[in-house]
Amino acid sequence: MTRFIIRRLGEALIVLAVMSFVVYGLINLMPGDPLDLMIASNPGWTAADITKLRAIYGLDQPMVVRYWHWLTAALQGDFGYSRVFTLPVTRVMGPALLQTTKLMGLAFLCTLLVSLGFGIAASLKPGSRLDRLINFIAFAGISLPVFWLALLLIFVFAVWLGWLPASGMGTIGGGGGFFDSLKYLVLPVITLSLSQIGNLTRFTRASMIETMRMDYIRTARAKGAGPARVVWRHALRNALIPVVTVLALNFGSLFSGALITETMFGQRGMGKMIYDAVLGNDFNLALIGLLFASLLTLVATILADIAYAVLDPRISLS
Amino acid sequence: MSVVALSTAAPPPILELDKLEISFPLEGGRILRAVAGVDLTLARGETLALVGESGCGKTTLGRAVVGLYPPTAGSIRFHGQSGGTTARRAIQMIFQDPYGSLNPRLPIGEVIAEPLKIHRIGSRAERRERARELIQQVGLPVDALNRYPHQFSGGQRQRIAIARALAPEPEIIVADEPLSALDVSIQSQILNLMAALKESRGLAYLFISHDLAAVHHIADRVAVMYLGRIVELGRRDALFARPSHPYTQALIQAIPRIGQGKRRRGRAIAGDVPSPLAPPPGCAFHPRCPKAQEICRVERPVLASPAGRPDHAAACHFAD
Amino acid sequence: MGLAVNPLATPSVAAATTPLLVVEDLSIEFPTERGVLRAVRGISYEIAAGRTLGVVGESGCGKSMTALAVMGLVPSHGAVGGHIRFMGTDLAGLGEAAYRRLRGSRIAMIFQEPMTALNPVIPVGDQIGEVMQLHQGLSRTAARKEAVRLLDDVGIPSPAARAADYPHQLSGGMRQRAVIAMALAGDPALLIADEPTTALDVTIQAQILELMLELQDRTGMAIQFISHNLGVVSELADEIIVMYAGRVVERATAADLFATPLHPYTRGLIATLPDLTRREVRLPTIPGGVPDPVGGMAGCRFADRCPRADAGCRVAIPPLETLATGHSVACFKAAA
Numbered sequence: 008m009t010r011f012i013i014r015r016l017g018e019a020l021i022v023l024a025v026m027s028f029v030v031y032g033l034i035n036l037m038p039g040d041p042l043d044l045m046i047a048s049n050p051g052w053t054a055a056d057i058t059k060l061r062a063i064y065g066l067d068q069p070m071v072v073r074y075w076h077w078l079t080a081a082l083q084g085d086f087g088y089s090r091v092f093t094l095p096v097t098r099v100m101g102p103a104l105l106q107t108t109k110l111m112g113l114a115f116l117c118t119l120l121v122s123l124g125f126g127i128a129a130s131l132k133p134g135s136r137l138d139r140l141i142n143f144i145a146f147a148g149i150s151l152p153v154f155w156l157a158l159l160l161i162f163v164f165a166v167w168l169g170w171l172p173a174s175g176m177g178t179i180g181g182g183g184g185f186f187d188s189l190k191y192l193v194l195p196v197i198t199l200s201l202s203q204i205g206n207l208t209r210f211t212r213a214s215m216i217e218t219m220r221m222d223y224i225r226t227a228r229a230k231g232a233g234p235a236r237v238v239w240r241h242a243l244r245n246a247l248i249p250v251v252t253v254l255a256l257n258f259g260s261l262f263s264g265a266l267i268t269e270t271m272f273g274q275r276g277m278g279k280m281i282y283d284a285v286l287g288n289d290f291n292l293a294l295i296g297l298l299f300a301s302l303l304t305l306v307a308t309i310l311a312d313i314a315y316a317v318l319d320p321r322i323s324l325s
Numbered sequence: 326m327s328v329v330a331l332s333t334a335a336p337p338p339i340l341e342l343d344k345l346e347i348s349f350p351l352e353g354g355r356i357l358r359a360v361a362g363v364d365l366t367l368a369r370g371e372t373l374a375l376v377g378e379s380g381c382g383k384t385t386l387g388r389a390v391v392g393l394y395p396p397t398a399g400s401i402r403f404h405g406q407s408g409g410t411t412a413r414r415a416i417q418m419i420f421q422d423p424y425g426s427l428n429p430r431l432p433i434g435e436v437i438a439e440p441l442k443i444h445r446i447g448s449r450a451e452r453r454e455r456a457r458e459l460i461q462q463v464g465l466p467v468d469a470l471n472r473y474p475h476q477f478s479g480g481q482r483q484r485i486a487i488a489r490a491l492a493p494e495p496e497i498i499v500a501d502e503p504l505s506a507l508d509v510s511i512q513s514q515i516l517n518l519m520a521a522l523k524e525s526r527g528l529a530y531l532f533i534s535h536d537l538a539a540v541h542h543i544a545d546r547v548a549v550m551y552l553g554r555i556v557e558l559g560r561r562d563a564l565f566a567r568p569s570h571p572y573t574q575a576l577i578q579a580i581p582r583i584g585q586g587k588r589r590r591g592r593a594i595a596g597d598v599p600s601p602l603a604p605p606p607g608c609a610f611h612p613r614c615p616k617a618q619e620i621c622r623v624e625r626p627v628l629a630s631p632a633g634r635p636d637h638a639a640a641c642h643f644a645d
Numbered sequence: 646m647g648l649a650v651n652p653l654a655t656p657s658v659a660a661a662t663t664p665l666l667v668v669e670d671l672s673i674e675f676p677t678e679r680g681v682l683r684a685v686r687g688i689s690y691e692i693a694a695g696r697t698l699g700v701v702g703e704s705g706c707g708k709s710m711t712a713l714a715v716m717g718l719v720p721s722h723g724a725v726g727g728h729i730r731f732m733g734t735d736l737a738g739l740g741e742a743a744y745r746r747l748r749g750s751r752i753a754m755i756f757q758e759p760m761t762a763l764n765p766v767i768p769v770g771d772q773i774g775e776v777m778q779l780h781q782g783l784s785r786t787a788a789r790k791e792a793v794r795l796l797d798d799v800g801i802p803s804p805a806a807r808a809a810d811y812p813h814q815l816s817g818g819m820r821q822r823a824v825i826a827m828a829l830a831g832d833p834a835l836l837i838a839d840e841p842t843t844a845l846d847v848t849i850q851a852q853i854l855e856l857m858l859e860l861q862d863r864t865g866m867a868i869q870f871i872s873h874n875l876g877v878v879s880e881l882a883d884e885i886i887v888m889y890a891g892r893v894v895e896r897a898t899a900a901d902l903f904a905t906p907l908h909p910y911t912r913g914l915i916a917t918l919p920d921l922t923r924r925e926v927r928l929p930t931i932p933g934g935v936p937d938p939v940g941g942m943a944g945c946r947f948a949d950r951c952p953r954a955d956a957g958c959r960v961a962i963p964p965l966e967t968l969a970t971g972h973s974v975a976c977f978k979a980a981a
Contacts, residue, residue: 222756
């Protein structure tokens with residue numbers, strides 16, 4: 008198992024290295040330049056000034072050389088300076104990462120619990136009214152566009168009922184504390200979860216139905232096991248095997264896909280940060296942000312494989 | 326070369342397996358030797374049964390004869406030649422699972438005519454005519470040609486599979502457990518059909534089965550396989566009346582008999598079939614053999630005629 | 646039923662003299678799109694304590710469904726009629742909780758495919774131990790110890806190591822032995838075995854059959870052994886019932902059935918088996934196939950395939966009649 012993890016982490020690092028070069032190149036291909044903002048706000052500069060400025064920032068050198076500078080610095084822990092926010096990258100990313108983690112973490116947990124609950128409940132009596140209701144909710148979740156849902160929730164709960172704040176991360180002026188920030192997370196978490204819940208519920212339901220048809224379930228009943236024991240001890244772990252794999256893979260995409268939600272709810276998370284950085288030609292920030300997203304996906308894949316092997320003794324990792 | 330084929334009265338073989346080995350590489354550098362050195366011949370019109378339990382390699386051997394697996398070592402020669410397209414047409418196969426071996430999307434007429442299409446035999450009209458002939462020869466009505474596999478029972482599907490195998494006028498049919506998925510009362514119908522076709526067309530069969538009773542009915546010669554090798558080979562009557570190898574004896578002992586009262590204890594041999602990945606040293610059967618001696622652990626016996634039985638062969642140091 | 650004591654735990658005096666299992670006029674039907682599927686059409690049989698009943702028949706005859714009915718495991722959309730009495734108690738009247746106390750303890754069942762009968766993610770020892778946790782209230786560790794002992798009883802070498810293994814690590818024969826150990830864990834009075842050796846190699850099948858006979862000697866349990874293989878049934882059973890299309894067509898002791906089979910179907914089945922002592926050019930066959938279980942058919946359901954059938958056979962269903970010898974047959978044209 009340890010050898011497996013080490014090998015996969017090694018592979019992940021190689022992927023990251025390649026990705027860093029590719030992303031760097033792609034951002035570089037985009038029109039515009041980190042200096043554009045400065046040039047726009049300083050109309051008095053001459054062409055000579057601009058050339059000098061480029062030389063100072065090293066922007067006149069070929070891309071590969073610039074990439075190399077970046078790489079060597081990054082490997083020593085210096086991720087550079089964010090031009091858009093005029094702060095070191097780490098100082099910008101820190102709070103964004105924290106906010107996203109809160110949002111993602113809660114959304115993931117919420118998705119997990121609700122999907123499993125719904126999926127199992129629906130599978131126990133296929134075709135029943137409960138099953139049909141759950142299926143309907145699932146399809147709704149899959150079909151609704153995220154931004155529309157966000158708007159709807161804001162309208163109902165913030166504007167109309169006034170129960171929850173419409174956007175933002177905490178009460179302005181600070182002093183809100185932990186529970187206050189939780190209030191601001193409710194609507195974004197629901198928005199993010201709903202789209203995921205649809206898919207995962209149906210997947211869980213299908214997997215459970217398939218599992219309950221297996222011969223070993225019949226054996227468990229023949230031994231005198233009651234329905235609760237049959238579901239929790241015998242069926243669930245088998246049914247979860249494919250579900251966990253999908254869950255882990257979803258996790259990676261949860262991260263970067265939350266852009267719309269973050270924007271709608273004014274959450275200054277990683278999604279918004281990367282978006283702003285790319286549009287602003289902020290090489291350093293965009294690069295680090297995107298690489299982080301890739302890293303998360305890679306780690307999620309590794310975790311999926313491990314989870315799969317842990318749950319199913321027939322799979323060996325060698 | 327097989328000892329048994331050297332008898333002067335025997336017709337020349339149309340199929341020869343010479344030191345055939347089929348191995349599959351696995352993860353981690355291991356090798357699965359499914360067939361570990363087999364010499365066998367098959368004459369025109371002869372039914373050779375290949376008998377054995379799980380892991381003995383009989384299915385792999387059958388598939389290799391049909392051309393599905395290339396030999397890892399040794400050769401398979403049909404009319405003296407290895408490979409070639411004549412063998413692909415002239416050696417056809419019937420599979421164990423009548424439900425899985427027919428394409429559910431093709432109507433029966435096309436299922437039967439497909440081998441002709443693949444080998445480019447006949448025009449479309451001729452192929453249709455041939456399908457008509459064949460479906461009747463296997464005892465099904467002509468209107469079956471327009472129906473689909475799911476509309477037929479297991480036994481009927483096996484008949485269709487036989488018709489398909491007959492389409493390109495093969496010389497050899499490899500039948501891999503053709504009866505095991507069928508009900509008992511249907512098995513005898515299919516056996517009779519196969520026997521009748523053999524008579525009328527001079528077909529040779531390589532009949533692979535674990536069912537010794539069915540083998541007894543249809544086979545001319547029987548080869549018993551264990552862990553990738555042949556351990557006994559002989560004429561049907563001789564093998565059943567006086568089995569020479571302890572494994573054959575155990576197999577015959579194990580067959581449940583009718584009307585003899587409750588089973589007597591102690592007749593079954595102990596132990597499981599070892600994994601083909603880790604065959605025991607010396608004679609592969611020695612851990613389970615009631616006659617095993619020191620030499621059996623050390624030296625693998627070769628297939629040879631036991632004393633006084635020139636038409637028979639067994640791979641045992643203590644063959645009867 | 647509100648009794649605190651399980652009425653089946655202490656057999657009454659009556660149970661000591663009545664047969665262990667009495668099945669009376671059992672019928673099982675399922676609604677389908679094409680009509681009512683009658684899997685079992687009114688069958689009756691008995692098993693005495695310590696005896697083995699063989700149930701012979703081909704696909705669609707209802708033999709497996711009958712076993713499921715005794716276990717109370719018929720799928721919920723099926724309608725079960727008739728009576729099943731186990732140790733004097735009518736099982737139809739049992740609530741689900743009481744039935745569960747029976748299953749796995751007093752009545753145990755093993756199925757055909759050992760590959761899929763065991764849960765792939767739970768170690769074998771725990772699956773066997775579960776029976777004792779459920780019915781004897783043992784702790785998991787105590788149950789595991791008992792499981793090792795049971796694995797030893799069924800002839801598995803290195804039982805402690807095998808108990809920690811997962812099912813995919815055992816061979817087919819060992820898996821079936823483990824399944825048998827699991828069935829025995831509750832000390833059953835009746836073991837129902839549905840084609841337990843069909844998926845096994847013939848030498849392993851012989852081992853398992855001998856094991857079952859030995860275990861029966863030791864525990865005194867009764868066995869209901871279901872199979873399509875006449876040979877296997879012959880070597881195990883005291884009495885045999887032959888089923889066809891949902892009905893019992895013949896019932897006799899094993900000796901009588903093979904010495905003088907009376908029903909044409911039984912005779913046909915015996916005749917179609919290739920015999921190792923004889924050489925025939927053409928095997929006798931039973932033409933045609935098993936009838937569609939959906940829908941009824943007037944008269945005997947074997948008539949279309951029967952060499953002796955006449956007009957009378959197609960009008961009325963022959964009842965199961967018992968001759969002086971105790972041999973029963975449902976046929977108007979049974980051989981004398």
